[in-house]
Amino acid sequence: MKSSTPVVYPDGLDILVCKILIWEPADKNTIDTDDPSEDKCLVIRECASIEIEESYKKLIGTALVKFPKGTIIKRTQTAEDLEKNGASIVYTERLNDGTITEARSGSSLAQPSDFKVGQRIRIYLGYYHDKGRVFANAEERRKVMEEEALNHTANFDGYIVxxxxxxxxEIKCENIASNLKRKTCPNVIINKATVVDLLKSDGKYKLLDGTGLEIHPDTLKEQTDIGKIKLSDDLTVADVLTEWSKYGLYCFICYEDNKPYIKVGMPYSKKKTMAIANSNEPANGTLIQFDYHVAxxxxxxxxxxxxxxxxxxxGFKMEGDKQIKYSVTIRLNPQWTGTSDTEHKKFQLLNETKLSRKAMKMGAVSKSKSSDKVDLSQYHIIPxxxxxxxxxxxxxxxxxxxYFENYNRNGVEGTLTIFGDLHIRSAAKVELLSLRNPEKNGWYRVEEVNTQFGVNGFRQTLKLPYCIAKPEQD
Incomplete structure (x- = not known):
């Protein structure tokens, strides 16, 4: 696969636009996928700052929203529950510091009492590309700006915590996986558990029932065995799914057609159904041009x-009815001289887990020649x-x-901060295109996304630890 052709982007003025919707969920056992009508929720279109953090290695993403107490909240329901035309009646309101602000009957100034733990929150962020159009009034301008800038999946969807x-x-929020904290597990010991048995709606254990979330269709296709596990009502479903990340199996929120799912996968997997990638992402990923997108x-x-x-x-193996961890480290054998060398093995085995007496009685034999611990502090170690x-x-x-043979040793380390117009999500595939440093060109898997929005602009900081492929050379 060859690198994409650079794109020429139009000049112009980009205006920051945001919309925050807050409402009371009608049923906590279901998840509202559609936006509520604006007469049924609080609408905020200004803020001091918004910070969103998400990673496919963390089940629960977070958001922190800050805005002054003088922020205007649009509402068409008054305290007497009477609808009024907020666009026709304008009045002034004095703040505690003496500032006089303009308000409307369908709006009010933000107060701490407006926000409650457990309320749903949905955040849209974007840019409006101003082309010099003249609008009839402010309301028309606002509608056009929001239709162009916010016509995409919400940047954050969750609950106020x-x-x-x-x-x-300040309001701190968690994504909709926060619902999994409310569901406890049954008291059961499972000798051979699979992801589908645990999470499928009609599976044996139905851990997602009552949370409003479903298992992703790709995950359903793969009978992933997770071995012997013990569940108890001291654990929530969120506890169990988070624990899996310690063993390289990651659970995270994935959206398909605006519907949220729980997806289970690994960064590297030969099986497409076990990949962490979204099945509806572009084949070439999202293009990031260093001369335009990178801040x-x-x-x-x-x-x-x-x-x-x-x-x-x-790896995990069984000793009787007990599941234990076994580990070994490999490196190139310093004595190996190449493919024509038949005298020496290509790889050396180091730092092998010591075998228990029970394992040796059952026939297990140590693979490494030495039991001494080898110092690998000068090595690049891949887990x-x-x-x-x-x-x-x-x-x-x-x-x-x-895994050693297929590992891509040429790539990049660190983070990349881009402007927010690409709306990159965790687990997305991106293509880097740099005319100045073509060594960075290639396709990468995004591990973590930190989104910053506010008076300092709109930025996304991406952590890119995995190079999927390098472009073909002409």
Whole structure:
């Protein structure tokens, strides 16, 4: 696959636009996917700052919204529950500091009492590209700006979990996976559990029932075995799904046609259904041009010498009815001289987990020649976790060697800060295109996204640890 052709973008003035919707959910066991009508919620179109953090390695993303107490909230329901035409009646209101603000009968100034824990919140952010159009009035201008700038999936969708009473007002939010904190698990021990059995609506254990969330269709296609697990009512569903991330199996929120799903996957997987990628993303990913989209480049080019590369592999095997972790590290054998060398093995096995007496009685044999711990502080160590339950030592070594062979040693490290018009989400595939530093060109998987919006502009900081592919050379 070759790099994309650079795109020429039009000049013009981009205006920041935001819309925050806050409402009481009608039923906490379902999730509203459509926006409520503006006469049924609070609408805020100004703020001091918004910060959104999400990662496919974290089930629950967060948002922090700050705005002054003088912020105008649009509402068409008055305290007496009577609808009024907020556009026709204008009056002034004096703040505590003496400031006089203009307000309308369908609006009011933001107060701490307006926000409650458990309320739904949806945030839209964007740019309006001003082409010099003249509008009949302010209302027409606002509608046109929002239709152009906010015509996309919400940048954040979730619940309010904390409210402050200080100035500026702060509301802390969690994404809709926060619902999983309210659902406890059954008291059960499962000898051989699969993701589908646990999460499918008509599965054996139905852990997602009553949360308003469903398992992603791609995850349904793969019977991922997670071995023996013990559940109890001391654990919430969020606790269980978060625990899986320790073993390289990540659960996160994924949207398909504006509907949220729980997706389970891995950054690297031979099986397409187990990939963390969204199935509806463009084949080439989202193009990021350094000469247009990038605000700050904190990426560092790296080229790892294979002689100083090691893979630390972990797997789980059964000793009787007990599941234990087994680990081994491989590196290139310094004595190996190349493909024509038949005297020496290509890889060395290091730092193998010591076998228990029970395992040795059952026939297990140590694979590494030495039991001494090797110092790998000068090596670039890549973690690898096998998804095969009850894997043998030989099979784990084979998987680690294959992973070593396929690892892309040329890539970048660090973060990239871009302007917010691309609306990048965690787990998305992006293509970097730099005419000045073509070594950075390629396709990457976004691990983490930090979105900043406010008086300092609209930025997204991307963490790019995985290079999927490099462009073909002419």
């Amino acid at each position: 904390k409210c402050s009473v200080s100035t500026p007002l 700050t480049d904190n990426l560092t080019l790296m080229n790892v010498d294979p002689a100083y590369l090691a893979v630390s592999a972990e 690898y976790i096998s998804r095969k339950i009850d894997i043998s030592e030989d099979e784990l070594v084979e998987e680690a060697e294959e």
